Amino acid sequence: MDRKRPMVALTAFFSLLLLYLPAAAVAVFSVNSARIGFAWKGFTLKWYARLLHNEYIQEAAVNSLLVAAVSTAVATVLGTALALGLDRVPWPRKAHRVFDVVINLPVVVPDIIMAVSLTLAFTLLRQLSGVFALGMSTLIIGHITFQISFVTLVVRSRLASLNKETDEAARDLFASNFYLFRRVTLPLIMPGVLAGAMLAFTLSLDDFIISFFTHGPESVTLPIYIYSSLKRGLSPEIYALSTVMLLFTVLMVLIAERFTRRL
Template sequence: MKKRHLVLQSISLFTIGMLYLPLFGIAVFSVNSAKHGWVWQEFTMKWYTGLLHNNYILEAAWNTLTLAVVSTLVSTVIGTLLAIGISRFPWGSRTNGFLGLMLNFPVVIPDIVMAGSLVVVFAILRSVSDVFQPGMVTMTIGHITFQIAFVALVVRSRLVSIGTDLEEAARDLFADNWYVMRRVIFPLLLPGIVAGGMLAFTLSLDDFVISFFTSGPTSQTLPLYIYSAVRRGVTPQIHALSTIIVLITVILVVLAERISRKK
């Protein structure tokens, strides 16, 4: 039994190491003064301060934040309403199962497939309006399409955990639908809504595939900038930028997980 536990612990540590050691290596070399190679010279923060003077990175960061904020706000509202509609409307068992399947479908579908379908849809829409030219508008719509499912799943799980007892008690006290929504459902759902929104924001920050397929020449984001910069050669400044993105992502994911567990 002890040998079995030792093997499982070794496999777990090896797996964790394979996942996080590359990220740790990037963080270490982001504070290395050496510009080329893998030789350690001395500690420095000049690569981080240099990011503040790179206009291309600042523009990409602004585009990334704008895209993430707008798409998160829209997807959080739509995803929350979708979760409430699926969970609280008296659907039949087959219809409810079908809606649950459709809700999980955008989560499991490969990003490349969704990105390709968005390209086709936007090509059709461009024949109607020039608004759908590749750029921030198409990127925002593309991000919203996959963020909605993640928000709805988080909020729906929160709805399942809180049950319907308090709602039924409020209706027994002659509360109308708007009052129940405003004073009962929404306060109980708030941790799930915030967690779903933070998860959507994180996914938007990290997204590359959908952004790559729907972006235009003036709508470069940080993941797209890193991709184009790496093709010319990996520099410590790219390490610094990647480290910042990873740290922001980890913080948001941890906060979303903590908030979603709030009673």
């Protein structure tokens, strides 16, 4: 009905411009052969080739993927257990209210405060136990902490959509607790668990603030590498790296879309 609304269409396209123009500029200059300055000196892929030879970038990429993989695995198990423990047990209403506050904390609390809290927790734990030096382990623990809630929220919404009758039917057929979980509940919530895991993985790869506060000198991730490279100014190598990361995001979104449409 809004066919004759040029302003609406114009604003929509302006929004897209705002979202994509900077990224487009990065992509264009990532294939420009000029080292300094912005004059077009011809197409090249040498900056991409350099990425493959840059040890620091390789290490950061490995760190990013390792942290994302490990933290996602742990957070998916913990988050799913939390969702099951809360939803499949008749807790009193008051207990539910307390649980809800704790689960929603990472969603509501600004991430810089979460990062500061984690720093404080690690310092206190370090004084108590002697471990928890800032590094790979604190980075992974930090990521798990904000991932758990998101996994729980996704799995819970899946659990809420299942009906009681399936459980009752299984019980009528003398299903044991373990059999009920293994053969009925788990297959039914699996799409939710996978969606939660995917969300957690993307959040981890994407995170900067929590990582910035909890990483150690030898556990630099890609966003932290780019941030610290700013001190040396703009460089075509970083354009290439940014473009690769952007394309990776596009790929993840497309896969996620395929994935959710099939469910």
